[in-house]
Amino acid sequence: MKLKSRYVAVALSLFAVLGLVGAAPALAKTYTIKLAYVVPETQSTHIAAAEVFKPYVEEASKGQIKVELFPNGQLGGDRQAIEAVQLGTVQMTIPAAAVLSGFEPKFQVFDLPFVFKSKEAAYRALDGELGDRLAETLLPLGLRNLAYAENGFRHISNNRAPIHTPEDLAGFKIRTMENPVHMATFKALGANPTPISFGELYTALQQKVVDAQENPIPLVYTSKFHEVQKYYSLTGHVYAATVLLMNEPFFASLPEDLQKVVVEGAVRYRTYQRELSQKQDEEMIAKLREAGMEVNELTEEEKRPFIEKTLPVYDQFADQIGADLIELAKRAND
Incomplete structure (x- = not known):
């Protein structure tokens, strides 16, 4: 009887242990976000991703989300990265908003010459109705816009x-992005726009494939274009936004609490990156001068002929963009 009682006790203990195991919560599912972009580690896009977005998302998700960063165009140029996000092989990218015009023509509104008079005006447009309406156009493409950040003017x-004048650009072979509005703008100014991918630009300048290029201050400095270019004219002809894009099916697959973490991480990223971008503008223009680049800033009076010569670009793209969106962009200057 004692032996039988012992067997019963052992059996009951085993059931109790198995019951506890069965009651143990399952391990939380984990997710990996591959985040790709073309800029180097010294540019504000990467710094904000490394110092704000990645640590916030990983900590706030309690380790359920891991963020892997791929700067320097490791996973391809802006267009290739956007396509990879659409396919879901990459979960996130931060391309120039101008590249999105090849996916949704309405994004060309940001590329209209001299449409924003200041960064503050651009922020009002990006963070307001204009930005929201454009973000909605991306969802059917499998892309979710989490926030707008910046490359700058x-x-x-x-x-x-x-x-100093539009005539100074006559005959210039200038590298542009493969963006119809940018190309039309420089044609209106008498230059010869030549699309070249950003990753090939330094070599193209070095080998004199093109005479000129146009990019914001931090990208010119961090990409070392001052090594192969002598003059830098602060024309401010286009404000260049960037877009935090995520694969929409991936975002939808996240539990609601993790979706909130990603969205909040994007907002924190945007705020920090914009502040850092403005700081880099000031610091890096000084460094470009120190490196021997001759920098001149156009006065408002000097800009006027550039603005007048590029006004036909608005009419040229009004049907593709929509007159209502163009008006929303202009209204941000008020």
Whole structure:
């Protein structure tokens, strides 16, 4: 009887242990976000991703989300990265908003020449109704816009002479993105726009495939274009936004609490990145001068002929963009 009682006790103990195991919660599912972009580690996009977005998302998700960063175009240029996000092979990217015009023509509103008079005006447009309406156009493409950040105002560098008037650009072979509005803008100014991918630009300038290029201050400095370009003219002809894009099915697959973590991480990223971008503008223009680049800033009076010569670009793209969206962009300057 004692032996039988012992067997019963052992059996009951085993059932109790198994019961506890069965009651133990399952391990929380984990997710990995591959985040790709073309800029180097010294540029504000990467710094904000590394110092704000990645640590916040990983900590706030209690380790359920891991963020892997791929700077320097490791996973391809902006267009390739967007396509990879659409396919879901990459979960996130931070491309120039201008590249999105190849996916949704309405995004060309941001590329209209001199449409924003200041960064503050651009922020009002991006964070308001205009930005929201454009973000909605991406959802059917499998893309979710989490926030708009920035590269800054675009300016022109070249190896011939400082740019003060549109006539100074006559005959220039200038590298642009593969963006119809950018190309139309420089044609209106008398230049010869030549699309070249960003990753190939330094070599193209070095080998004199093109005479000039146009990019924001931090990208010019961090990409070392001052090594192959002598003059930098602060024309501010286009404000360049960036977009935090996520694969929409991936976002939808996240539990609601983790979706909130990602959205909050994007907002924190945007705020920090914009502040850092403005700081880098000031610091890096000084460094470009120290490196021997001749920098000139156009006065409002000097800008006027550029604005007048590029006004036909608005009419050229009004049907593709929508007159209502163009008006929303202009209204941000008020």
